[in-house]
Amino acid sequence: MNRFGLLLTSFFFATLVHAxxxxxxxxxxxxxAITGVTIHVGNGDxxxxxxxxxKDGIITGVYRHADAPGLEGYDIVRRDGEHLYxxxxxxxxxxxxxxxxxxxxxxxxxEAGLLNASVRSIVAYNTDSELLPTFRFNGVLTAQxxxxxxxxxxNSSIVQLDAWNWQDxxxxxxxxxxxxxPRLLKAKPDxxxxxxxxxxxxxxxxxxxxxxxxxxxxxxxxxxxxLNIQAVQQLLTGERQLFIHANGARQLVDAIxxxxxxxxxxxxxxxxxxxxxxxxxxxxxxxxxxxxxxxGLPATTHGTVDDNYERAALFKKxxxxxxxxxxxxxxxxSDRNLPFIAGTVAAYGMDPEQALQxxxxxxxxxxxxxxxxxxxxxGKHATFFTSAGDALEMRTSRLTSCFIQGRTVEINxxxxxxxxxxxEKYTD
Numbered sequence: 563m564n565r566f567g568l569l570l571t572s573f574f575f576a577t578l579v580h581a582x583x584x585x586x587x588x589x590x591x592x593x594x595a596i597t598g599v600t601i602h603v604g605n606g607d608x609x610x611x612x613x614x615x616x617k618d619g620i621i622t623g624v625y626r627h628a629d630a631p632g633l634e635g636y637d638i639v640r641r642d643g644e645h646l647y648x649x650x651x652x653x654x655x656x657x658x659x660x661x662x663x664x665x666x667x668x669x670x671x672x673e674a675g676l677l678n679a680s681v682r683s684i685v686a687y688n689t690d691s692e693l694l695p696t697f698r699f700n701g702v703l704t705a706q707x708x709x710x711x712x713x714x715x716x717n718s719s720i721v722q723l724d725a726w727n728w729q730d731x732x733x734x735x736x737x738x739x740x741x742x743x744p745r746l747l748k749a750k751p752d753x754x755x756x757x758x759x760x761x762x763x764x765x766x767x768x769x770x771x772x773x774x775x776x777x778x779x780x781x782x783x784x785x786x787x788x789l790n791i792q793a794v795q796q797l798l799t800g801e802r803q804l805f806i807h808a809n810g811a812r813q814l815v816d817a818i819x820x821x822x823x824x825x826x827x828x829x830x831x832x833x834x835x836x837x838x839x840x841x842x843x844x845x846x847x848x849x850x851x852x853x854x855x856x857x858g859l860p861a862t863t864h865g866t867v868d869d870n871y872e873r874a875a876l877f878k879k880x881x882x883x884x885x886x887x888x889x890x891x892x893x894x895x896s897d898r899n900l901p902f903i904a905g906t907v908a909a910y911g912m913d914p915e916q917a918l919q920x921x922x923x924x925x926x927x928x929x930x931x932x933x934x935x936x937x938x939x940x941g942k943h944a945t946f947f948t949s950a951g952d953a954l955e956m957r958t959s960r961l962t963s964c965f966i967q968g969r970t971v972e973i974n975x976x977x978x979x980x981x982x983x984x985x986e987k988y989t990d
Contacts, residue, residue, distance in 0.1 A: 583695050583975060586724050590944070590968035593617040595633045598642035599948060604922035604937035606915045614646060616944035619968030624938055641948045644962060647918070648938050649703030649945040651925040653852050654740075654805070654832055655888040655897045657697060658687045658707055658721070663893045671894075672711040676769075677776060680789035681716030683709040684735060687728040694723050695975025697898045700959065701947050703966050704733065704935055705897075708740050708805070713769060714776075715740045717793065717802065720929060722945065724966045734931060738830070739797050743808035743817050744769035770816060777824045800827040803930065805852075807832040809861075811839040818847050830928055832887055835861065835873070841880055850928045851877060852887035853920075856903045857896075868910060874920065875911030885925040905954035918954060944968040 594616055601612035601624065613630045615623040623630070661668035670686040687707050697705070708718035717736045725731035747760040780794035796802050804826050806817050814834060821829045831837070834851045837844050844851075853874045860869040877884045886904055888897040900921055908917035926936025934943050945966050951958025964971045 583690055583692055584972035586689075586726050586730070587966070587969035587971045590617070590619050590970075593622070593636045594639055594968075595623075595636040596639050596641055596646060596948065596963075597627070597633075598640050599644050599646040601938055602645060602647045602915065602918055603939070604648040604919060606919050608915060612646070614938060614946070616965070616968055619944050621938065621940050621942050621944050624940060639963070641962065644948045644950055645953065646938065646946055646948050647701060647953050648922045648936055649947060649966065650701045650900055650921045651929065651931070651936060652697070652702050652705040652897055652900050652921075653885060653887040653925055653929055654708045654718075654854070655705050655894055656708060656710060657693050657705055657894040657897055658689065658691045659683060659709070660894050661688070661691060661693065671709055673709070673716065676711075676713040677772065677790055678709070678711060678716045679714045679739060679776065679791075679793040681709055682719070682736060683707050683716055684719035684721075684728050684732060687719070687721060687731065689725045689727055689731055692976065693895050693898070695972075696895070696977060697723055698964060698971060699961060699973055699975060699978070700898045700901055701949070701953050701961060701964075702898055702900050703945050703947070703964070703971075704931075706737065706929055708738075712742055713744070713773065714790075715742060718805070720931060722966050724969065724971045733934070734929075736796075736802060737930060738803035738805045739793065740805045740807065740832075741773065743806055743813045746810055746812055770820075773820065774823070777820075781824060798824065798826065803828040803830055805830045805832055809833045809835040811836040814840050815843065818843060818849070821847070821849070828930075837877060837882065838880060845881055848883070850883040850885065852885050852925075852928065853877060854887045855889045856886070856906055857899065858889065871906050871910040874907040874917075878912060878916070883924075883928075884920065885928045886920045887925075901954050901959065902956050905952075905956070908954060914952075914954060 596614045599612055601609040609626055611627040613625045613627055615636055656671040659671035673681050704722055706718050706720050709716035718738050718740060719732055720734040720737050721731035722733055744766050745763055746766050748763040750759045750761055777794055780791045781798055797804055806829060808814055808817050830850050832852045833854050837851060856870050858870050874884060904917045904921045908914040923936040926932040935945060938946060947964040948962050950960040950962055953959045961973050964973050
């Protein structure tokens with residue numbers, strides 16, 4: 563090998579080593595108490611000058627300082643004047659499945675074909691993804707890892723974002739099946755005029771019928787070796803949720819009829835942009851909604867710039883049970899902005915603690931993990947973080963400590979290392 567080749571190889575391996583994410587944290591050894599913090603419980607309540615104690619990865623006490631018992635046996639971590647939040651819960655993300663959208667070899671977020679009911683995203687989840695430290699740095703500590711695709715994309719799982727492998731990361735395996743409801747319109751691009759028009763899709767009816775045929779077969783046959791039918795049967799018995807990705811009013815109406823026809827016990831809508839057009843139907847169906855695409859332009863030419871910003875507040879006012887989810891039309895790296903999406907929602911018609919609740923307690927309830935995550939309460943996982951400022955505000959959010967299941971997790975990643983390096987270089 564010549565000198566140039568040797569230098570190039572050395573540079574490659576040096577860059578590879580530098581890019582490795584921090585090593586997963588060791589299990590909690592001694593009981594800890596975080597003192598002097600403003601506790602944002604996650605259910606709308608705030609405790610000033612609070613104390614949180616935890617042992618063996620479980621929260622053992624949540625107190626105001628004036629009401630706290632003695633802390634004998636606990637190691638004290640003082641965070642005077644800082645804020646303590648539950649770890650944010652991110653639904654419907656492909657983080658860990660897709661690294662760089664423009665590099666096909668780094669994406670394992672979808673399978674070929676239309677009916678992938680048996681596909682399990684968890685087996686493709688990469689705990690060494692370079693994106694994960696950037697999520698933790700923003701307080702996103704739990705995520706639903708969901709596949710992408712047409713019609714039935716597959717099954718998601720819920721993970722905590724600091725682990726050696728997917729087995730260690732898993733909080734809830736195969737929690738939900740994801741369906742992309744067929745589109746009523748198909749795009750017709752005019753490349754000469756650089757415009758896109760839409761016309762009715764000639765595949766809508768047949769695609770919906772494909773879904774009905776599969777669910778009908780699953781509801782009538784008994785034991786079978788067909789993996790797709792087995793997966794749908796687990797959904798129909800309530801072992802898994804059904805996440806339906808749909809936005810149009812007609813799509814929502816047809817999806818509700820589908821849910822009722824097959825008596826689907828635990829449905830969730832993702833998106834549901836035109837939900838207010840069929841408000842009463844959705845309220846009667848009592849289907850939770852994950853609002854997505856908050857940081858996005860309006861879908862119509864007559865829409866206003868803040869249409870997407872206001873949607874969560876309008877849905878909440880209408881009485882819908884809502885949470886905030888990721889945007890499948892953007893790269894998974896943007897999902898780390900979940901707290902700032904909640905901050906935008908707070909700026910457009912919702913109380914800040916209520917906006918915070920959307921990405922903590924509400925998301926945990928919708929995902930079926932509220933018994934262990936989502937709020938700062940005794941008996942739940944010690945998965946939370948402290949911040950020197952408002953965690954929903956990009957300019958003030960600055961994590962000072964982070965805990966996942968009681969383990970002290972490394973906050974900094976490659977971006978922070980680069981910031982520190984060049985701050986030293988260009989600072990007198």
